[in-house]
Amino acid sequence: MAYTITDACVACGSCLPECPVEAISEGDIYVIDPELCISCGACMDACPTGAILAD
Template identity: 65%
Template sequence: MAYVISDDCIACGTCISECPVEAISEGDKYSIDPDTCVDCGTCAGVCPTEAIHPA
């Protein structure tokens, strides 16, 4: 089960460098590629707005 980024995302970039498989894409709101995500949760642990959750 991949993680998803909610509308609470402020596009700060904190999660991108933490993802070990580079599954996160930049944008107005960041997104996680569900086919690449390995469900490690590292991104969710560093998100300052708690915008990242299991799908």
Template identity: 70%
Template sequence: MAYVINDSCIACGSCLPECPVDCISEGGIYVIDGDQCIDCGSCAAVCPTGAISPED
């Protein structure tokens, strides 16, 4: 199960260096490539707005 980023994302960049497989793309709201995500949760642990969670 991959992680996803919701509309609460403020594009602060905290998650980018935490991803061991570099599957997060920058933008107005960041996006996680679900095919590359290894479900480690490192990005969610550092997100200041709680915008990152496991995909339903």
């Protein structure tokens, strides 16, 4: 189960350093690569807007 970043993302960068496999890409809305994501949940816990959800 990979995680997804929704439109609630404000591109604050809080999730980037938390991802142990660097599966998150920067942009207007950040994106998680489902092929790299190991479903650890660290990004979801770090997101201040609740924009990261489990698929």
